[in-house]
Amino acid sequence: MTDDVTPGALQARLGYLLKHTQLRFAEASARALAPLGIDGRELAVLAVLAAGAAGEPLSQAEAAAALGVDRTTMVALADALEAKGLVERRRSPHDRRRNALHVTGPGADLLARAEAVRHEVERGFLAPVAEAGEDPDALARLLALLLS
Amino acid sequence: MTDDVTPGALQARLGYLLKHTQLRFAEASARALAPLGIDGRELAVLAVLAAGAAGEPLSQAEAAAALGVDRTTMVALADALEAKGLVERRRSPHDRRRNALHVTGPGADLLARAEAVRHEVERGFLAPVAEAGEDPDALARLLALLLS
DNA sequence: AGCCGATCATCAGCTCTCCTGACTATCAGG
DNA sequence: CCTGATAGTCAGGAGAGCTGATGATCGGCT
Numbered sequence: 001m002t003d004d005v006t007p008g009a010l011q012a013r014l015g016y017l018l019k020h021t022q023l024r025f026a027e028a029s030a031r032a033l034a035p036l037g038i039d040g041r042e043l044a045v046l047a048v049l050a051a052g053a054a055g056e057p058l059s060q061a062e063a064a065a066a067l068g069v070d071r072t073t074m075v076a077l078a079d080a081l082e083a084k085g086l087v088e089r090r091r092s093p094h095d096r097r098r099n100a101l102h103v104t105g106p107g108a109d110l111l112a113r114a115e116a117v118r119h120e121v122e123r124g125f126l127a128p129v130a131e132a133g134e135d136p137d138a139l140a141r142l143l144a145l146l147l148s
Numbered sequence: 149m150t151d152d153v154t155p156g157a158l159q160a161r162l163g164y165l166l167k168h169t170q171l172r173f174a175e176a177s178a179r180a181l182a183p184l185g186i187d188g189r190e191l192a193v194l195a196v197l198a199a200g201a202a203g204e205p206l207s208q209a210e211a212a213a214a215l216g217v218d219r220t221t222m223v224a225l226a227d228a229l230e231a232k233g234l235v236e237r238r239r240s241p242h243d244r245r246r247n248a249l250h251v252t253g254p255g256a257d258l259l260a261r262a263e264a265v266r267h268e269v270e271r272g273f274l275a276p277v278a279e280a281g282e283d284p285d286a287l288a289r290l291l292a293l294l295l296s
Numbered sequence: 297a298g299c300c301g302a303t304c305a306t307c308a309g310c311t312c313t314c315c316t317g318a319c320t321a322t323c324a325g326g
Numbered sequence: 327c328c329t330g331a332t333a334g335t336c337a338g339g340a341g342a343g344c345t346g347a348t349g350a351t352c353g354g355c356t
Binding site (some may be wrong): 061071072075078094097 | 332334336354
């Protein structure tokens with residue numbers, strides 16, 4: 001990305017605002033998570049796996065659907081997480097087509113630390129909103145409303 | 149993109165919300181603009197050129213900076229718009245390094261129609277916000293605040 | 297007048313992310 | 327024990343963007 005001067009003509013264009021806000025947040029997120037050896041997408045996978053692990057562990061296809069990514073993309077994601085020892089693929093005993101994705105001990109540890117970092121990044125990113133006297137939760141609420 | 153079921157674990161993640169909202173809007177925008185033979189980025193270029201044309205027409209580098217894209221990306225954008233007859237490159241008489249980008253008559257016509265379409269797309273996209281009794285302008289205001 | 301660093305536009309090539317299509321293995325139902 | 331559907335994998339390609347190099351031009355300095 002270049003200068004990001006954001007002149008007048010574009011401040012009212014929703015497409016521009018969404019795209020560049022997303023880019024900025026992704027950069028801030030990547031910077032903060034880099035020391036942990038993980039990126040935002042991998043963290044999201046870990047979080048989904050841990051959250052879904054109340055009952056049966058999720059298959060790759062289920063995790064992919066939950067994350068809104070393609071199942072072929074999930075293969076690479078699972079490869080990366082498994083290579084880092086954060087996740088294990090285990091053939092499901094009931095359905096041998098499925099790869100059940102288990103979060104390992106180190107994976108759970110890293111998840112906890114990374115989630116703390118994520119919260120801090122989000123808080124910092126939304127700081128200008130709070131300073132302007134607006135509701136810092138409003139953005140997430142509006143976006144969730146639009147996706148529902 | 150796949151199912152987009154948006155389950156609980158992700159609704160509080162700002163990165164996920166921004167990314168998928170941006171994607172959804174881009175898709176809606178592309179669908180609506182397709183009949184006009186233009187996409188969102190090209191429309192943004194046209195709008196910036198027309199807005200800046202109060203004084204001297206913008207050079208490619210200036211337009212690129214205004215849009216937050218790389219100057220090399222601007223080359224392809226200018227190629228596409230020129231091929232469609234919406235924009236003309238003219239060597240600036242004062243500085244022969246610069247390509248002044250002029251919006252043609254057909255370009256101005258298309259811009260007017262496309263901007264109407266864009267407004268309609270944005271209105272439709274934000275309809276759920278209005279229906280929920282929230283301020284439909286809040287999203288753009290918050291995003292602009294974060295980018296400033 | 298002439299030089300030199302900076303700027304503009306362009307192009308080739310790379311990366312990243314994601315998708316499509318094909319293939320294998322496996323399951324469930326008739 | 328077929329048939330159709332599903333899970334995971336891989337190869338290949340599309341799209342956006344960036345880096346680095348090149349040629350033309352400008353502007354200031356000497």
